[in-house]
Amino acid sequence: MSSDNIWTHKGTFLLAAVGSAVGLGNLWRFPYLVGEHGGGAFLLVYALCVFAIGVPILIAEIMLGRNSRRCPIMGMRFLTRCHKTSRAWEIIGWLGGVSALLILSFYSVISGWAIHYLGEMLTGSLRGADAATLASDFASLISSPIKLTLYHTLFLVICAYIVARGVHRGLESGLRLLMPTLLVILLVVLFYAAAAGDMLAASDFLLSFSLSDLSLEGWLVALGQSFFTLSLGMGAIMAYGAYMPSETSLTLTAFTVALIDTLVAILAGLAIFALVFGAGLSPDEGPGLMFVSLPLAFTAMPSGALIGAIFFVLVLGAAVSSAISLIEPVAAYLVERFSLSRVTAVLVVVGVAWALGLATVASFNLWAEQSPFHDLFGRSAFEVLELTTHITLPFCGLLIALFAGWSLTQTESMKEMHTRAGWLSLWRFLVRFIAPTGVAFVFLRALPYVEGYWLPAIVAIVTVGAFAAYRTLGEHEGHHGG
Ligand code: PHE
Numbered sequence: 001m002s003s004d005n006i007w008t009h010k011g012t013f014l015l016a017a018v019g020s021a022v023g024l025g026n027l028w029r030f031p032y033l034v035g036e037h038g039g040g041a042f043l044l045v046y047a048l049c050v051f052a053i054g055v056p057i058l059i060a061e062i063m064l065g066r067n068s069r070r071c072p073i074m075g076m077r078f079l080t081r082c083h084k085t086s087r088a089w090e091i092i093g094w095l096g097g098v099s100a101l102l103i104l105s106f107y108s109v110i111s112g113w114a115i116h117y118l119g120e121m122l123t124g125s126l127r128g129a130d131a132a133t134l135a136s137d138f139a140s141l142i143s144s145p146i147k148l149t150l151y152h153t154l155f156l157v158i159c160a161y162i163v164a165r166g167v168h169r170g171l172e173s174g175l176r177l178l179m180p181t182l183l184v185i186l187l188v189v190l191f192y193a194a195a196a197g198d199m200l201a202a203s204d205f206l207l208s209f210s211l212s213d214l215s216l217e218g219w220l221v222a223l224g225q226s227f228f229t230l231s232l233g234m235g236a237i238m239a240y241g242a243y244m245p246s247e248t249s250l251t252l253t254a255f256t257v258a259l260i261d262t263l264v265a266i267l268a269g270l271a272i273f274a275l276v277f278g279a280g281l282s283p284d285e286g287p288g289l290m291f292v293s294l295p296l297a298f299t300a301m302p303s304g305a306l307i308g309a310i311f312f313v314l315v316l317g318a319a320v321s322s323a324i325s326l327i328e329p330v331a332a333y334l335v336e337r338f339s340l341s342r343v344t345a346v347l348v349v350v351g352v353a354w355a356l357g358l359a360t361v362a363s364f365n366l367w368a369e370q371s372p373f374h375d376l377f378g379r380s381a382f383e384v385l386e387l388t389t390h391i392t393l394p395f396c397g398l399l400i401a402l403f404a405g406w407s408l409t410q411t412e413s414m415k416e417m418h419t420r421a422g423w424l425s426l427w428r429f430l431v432r433f434i435a436p437t438g439v440a441f442v443f444l445r446a447l448p449y450v451e452g453y454w455l456p457a458i459v460a461i462v463t464v465g466a467f468a469a470y471r472t473l474g475e476h477e478g479h480h481g482g
Contacts, residue, residue: 019321031269037218040209056430060404065241071332072235096235105356111319112151121309193271197278233397239329405431
């Protein structure tokens, strides 16, 4: 890869990774999960998952990208050759690419809803609307395949435009404009929520520490969310890492990304619930919270339509900066492997995601009750896609941790991390043992026929232990042979 494909500024990787991480997962999913799973206690466990499992894998993923200086698929091919490991590890790149396309296809449809509400806020058509009107507005939006397809298309066109302009003129300039703007908007919405809403109830709801509400299930949800929110296990971070200057600190960057991501989630949660409680609404679950309750809260408040519009710009901006990180790894592959022009590559990626997205569009209307997906999997296309990525992200994260932990030598890791020996050893321990065991446990626990927690825990520990023993033996043989 030529050096034109290195971020111009030292801090751009941070902007890009934060842009990828902060998205619908923070603004909509996280607040609801915290409230549901024991408030402060969940937050504590979530923080543990983010920093003990998420951050080590984040470092590993950036390291693989920067070390190979290629897109995830070509990068893994390169690394398996350099390290004379099995070519099977290339699956990390392929799985990431497939997940990226799948996530992009439904992420874009849901983000399209934010375009709809932005329009509603700007035109003031929801002014004074009551709960029933808002619920029927939402229902009429999702029951219209035409509207959903239109917004889905519009969203992808915006993202494609940014990525097609290239690493510097597109991604870098776009992110440098978008990210600071989003921060300002988040603060505006937060101050508005503090003034017009019920911040006390919100902080009570989010931060009250009730250990008894924290089920074992809460741990699982926390781990799953930490993967999705940090954009781990699908090549986005690896692709961005390939453009990271060699001297930028991996550790500092990874911790900063995780810290900002968590902070944004908490601030967004405070703002959203302050508004929801201030309007006397209940913390509704699912899509309803952001797309029904929140607009309702806005319509009831002074200058609510304006702040509502600003809020949906925030949602949209955060979604765009996440979606471009889903396009980049696959587009970069098409450019590197088939020498396509960047514009063509982006068009191919976006075209495929657009077509796949039609299945999600139909899931809410034409295919809501009956579809080939229902026949095969007993659920809608959207649910199948979502579930698939819940499996592929942690699985790919597990492989990334194992590859970085066991195939890269201590010296190579040190060369990338240039850090203190103590932290390097701790990081290696985390990616070799702790992160894989944690992920394997969640993965096994999610299988429909596994009940309880002991069995998956034991199987996970034994599997990782066996893998470790196998690799250690392999290392010894390697020494003899070499
Ligand atoms: N991290 C994004 C969010 O929280 C979602 C995402 C997942 C983006 C995976 C890219 C890759 O909304």
